Amino acid sequence: xxxxxxxxxxxxxxxxxxxxxxxxxxxxxxxxxxxxxxxxxxxxxxxxxxxxxxxxxxxxxxxxxxxxxxxxxxxxxxxxxxxxxxxxxxxxxxxxxxxxxxxxxxxxxxxxxxxxxxxxxxxxxxxxxxxxxxxxxxxxxxxxxxxxxxxxxxxxxxxxxxxxxxxxxxxxxxxxxxxxxxxxxxxxxxxxxxxxxxxxxxxxxxxxxxxxxxxxxxxxxxxxxxxxxxxxxxxxxxxxxxxxxxxxxxxxxxxxxxxxxxxxxxxxxxxxxxxxxxxxxxxxxxxxxxxxxxxxxxxxxxxxxxxxxx
Numbered sequence: 001x002x003x004x005x006x007x008x009x010x011x012x013x014x015x016x017x018x019x020x021x022x023x024x025x026x027x028x029x030x031x032x033x034x035x036x037x038x039x040x041x042x043x044x045x046x047x048x049x050x051x052x053x054x055x056x057x058x059x060x061x062x063x064x065x066x067x068x069x070x071x072x073x074x075x076x077x078x079x080x081x082x083x084x085x086x087x088x089x090x091x092x093x094x095x096x097x098x099x100x101x102x103x104x105x106x107x108x109x110x111x112x113x114x115x116x117x118x119x120x121x122x123x124x125x126x127x128x129x130x131x132x133x134x135x136x137x138x139x140x141x142x143x144x145x146x147x148x149x150x151x152x153x154x155x156x157x158x159x160x161x162x163x164x165x166x167x168x169x170x171x172x173x174x175x176x177x178x179x180x181x182x183x184x185x186x187x188x189x190x191x192x193x194x195x196x197x198x199x200x201x202x203x204x205x206x207x208x209x210x211x212x213x214x215x216x217x218x219x220x221x222x223x224x225x226x227x228x229x230x231x232x233x234x235x236x237x238x239x240x241x242x243x244x245x246x247x248x249x250x251x252x253x254x255x256x257x258x259x260x261x262x263x264x265x266x267x268x269x270x271x272x273x274x275x276x277x278x279x280x281x282x283x284x285x286x287x288x289x290x291x292x293x294x295x296x297x298x299x300x301x302x303x304x305x306x307x308x309x310x
Contacts, residue, residue: 063140070125079113089114
């Protein structure tokens with residue numbers, strides 16, 4: 001990665017000029033997307049999606065069986081009515097990480113939704129019965145995370161994943177801090193917080209210290225949640241630009257786009273980019289910030305990059 005960062009310094013002028021010229025039009029598109037979007041269910045605590053395939057039970061697990069349980073305590077959620085299939089419910093169960101708990105089983109009911117449970121399922125007192133509720137233990141599914149970069153900022157060393165690359169005017173500082181959770185209005189989670197120390201119009205760059213491999217001919221997506229401490233309606237997300245680069249050139253650069261309102265000030269953004277022949281190999285991710293002139297904090301969470309097919 002060291003040689004990549006040296007190359008990125010040489011590409012600074014290109015990034016500043018090219019991105020700045022595109023900023024105003026891109027931000028108009030973004031706000032049009034946000035204004036027409038409806039509030040979506042918040043993602044669970046794991047950042048990158050997990051995809052699951054059903055497998056046959058091997059050790060007597062409860063899989064795809066209608067019935068009831070005596071003990072329904074320690075549920076991890078109210079039923080998620082927007083989850084419409086059992087596979088999607090399994091995906092949510094596999095992704096759940098947080099509050100010191102994991103999902104060990106789930107129930108699914110048509111038109112009611114998906115409910116996740118923690119703890120030893122064998123102690124819940126399951127019994128088969130004619131019911132509209134179908135039960136699965138976590139072991140009924142084989143699940144994989146397809147992300148090539150997955151940053152949820154919950155690790156104790158998460159701050160070391162980032163480094164200020166350019167900040168000639170000392171305009172920015174960053175840390176991983178506790179903020180209002182994307183997922184639960186009553187709890188907190190850790191996120192990357194970039195603070196502006198000036199109201200002057202200057203730029204800075206934050207570099208991710210984790211590299212990732214890109215393959216030619218593939219399309220990738222960058223997904224992340226973001227909010228700002230500034231509460232006005234005139235905040236310009238176009239002042240943030242995500243840049244994917246390798247030792248030869250900048251491969252992709254864009255402000256946040258395709259925003260979906262998650263509530264509580266959070267938005268979820270998704271960007272896609274293609275890798276042509278000759279661009280494959282190790283790459284890096286950077287974020288350019290132009291001060292908002294409002295001395296705001298930029299808050300980033302649940303950031304991942306994966307194949308756009310997933």
